[in-house]
Amino acid sequence: MREWVDHAIWWHVYPLGFGRLDKIEKWLDYAVELGVNGLQLGPVFASESHGYDTLDHFRIDPRLGSEEDFDALVAACQARGVRVLLDGVFNHVGRGFAAPSSSFLRGTVFEGHSGLVELNHDSPEVLDYVVRVMNHWLGRGADGWRLDAAYAVPPRFWRAALDEVRKDHPSSWFVGEVIQGDYVGYLRDSGLDSLTQYELWKAIWSSLNDGNFYELAWALDRNNDVLDAGLPLTFVGNHDVTRIASKLTDERHLGHALAVLFTVGGSPSIYYGDEQGYRGVKEERAGGDDEIRPPYPALPGDLAPYGWPVYRLHEKLIGIRRRHAWLAHARTTAVHLTNTAVALSSSDGEHRLVTLLNVGDEPYTFEIDSQSRTVPAHEWFIVSDES
Incomplete structure (x- = not known):
């Protein structure tokens, strides 16, 4: 019932940084x-502040606009064939949240953040509340939910909630924020459709920085296992991490990172600003997210000219992804592997793409299917076996 996700490519926007809903x-x-x-x-x-300290899940943040602005944004998306994924913070709430009863909150703070109070997921009242919130906004035109800090919530809670929500919204998609651990097991136990593929995110930039494609090959094997259980949300940047342009020690390798993102299985997400080569470093301090959650100009024409080549690079690779929609469920293996050169074969059993990456200081010749292909130093190339 959720086949549309196989064709989804996301633009991830942090609204409280970007600007109001009518600006988006x-x-x-x-x-x-x-x-x-x-x-x-x-x-x-x-x-209360950054959006993850919710006060009222049924009310649009007045800093972003009104309910009418939300409806207008959803309508504008639907007119363009754009799906909408909302961010649901159902593990914790802001300290000023008006709990309906004493059993609604667990009374503990989330991961040491004094302003975030955890919900009591053993309470039927909390389950009913979360189901009502999800159904309300899906009924207003949203297509799915990203579930913040899903890893901190008992999987049985998500399964119980989704069993109810899917009765009225069977085509909706639910992705949980899971940082590490048993991805396959969490998908199985929670009933979620997807999770955030942090393992792959880390392996992409780390393997490029360290000249260690063995790490990437290992992570892709793990991603193949995840694909057996669900369609992971893949990314090289989001609202919680240093931007990929700042994370890479060699800016020549941005294309390598994006080539991996758009040729391996999953549902790819692009964090706003990354498509313009924005830089930004996350810092572990109060306000440390500000640099990676900046405002956008009023209109696209106001963007600086130096970012457009990165936009065109994204456009090119997204075009490849669009022409090979089967890549969403492709399994990827390293068919030629050294520390600084790798050939990644992505296939669904019928079609195949081979992504050649070279981060070495010399040209590298790959022997693929009895053919030699030389990739210059610090370059990448994609080979298709389709006409």
Whole structure:
């Protein structure tokens, strides 16, 4: 019932940084021209500060606009064939959240953050509340939910909630934020459709920085296992991590990172600004996320000219992904592997793409299917066996 996800490519926007909802609407054509057909929104509900300290899940944050602005944004997305993924913070709430009863909150803070109070997921009242919130916004036109800090919630809670929500919204998609651990087991036990593929994210930039494609090959084997259980949300940047342009020690390897993202299995997500080569470093301090959650200009024409080549690179690779939609469920293996050169074969059993990556200081010749292909130093190339 969720086949549409196989074709989804997301543009991930953090609204409280980007700007109001009516401003995001003005950027939809820019996103569609990039090649995306999904808008992954960060928190949009009333909160105390950064959006993840929710005060009211049924009310749009007044800093972002009104309910009418939300409806207008959803309508504008639907008119362009763009799906909408909302950010649901259901593990914890802001300290000012008006709990309906004493059993609603667990009374403990989340991961040492004094402003975040955990919900009591053993309470039937909390389960009913989360189901009502999900159904409310899906009924208003959203297509799915990213579930923040899903890893901190008992998997049985998600299964119980989704069993109820899917009764009315069987085509909706649910992706959980899971950082590490048993991805396959969590998908199985929770009933989630997807999770955030942090293992692959780390392996992409780390293998490029260290000249260690063995790490990438290992992570891709793990991703193949995840694909047996669900369709992971893949990314090289999001609202919680240092931007890929800042993470890479050699800027020549940005294309390598993106080539991996768009040729391996999963549902790819692009964090706003990455498609323009934005830089930004996450710092572990108060306000340490500000640099990676910046405002956008009023209109695309106001962007600086130096970012457009990166936009065109994204556009090119998204075009390849669009022409080979089967890549969403492709399994990827390293068929030629050294520390600094790798040939990644992605296949669904019928079709195949081979992505050649070279981060060495000399040209590298790959022997693939009895053919020699030489990739210059610090370059990449994609080979298709389709006409």
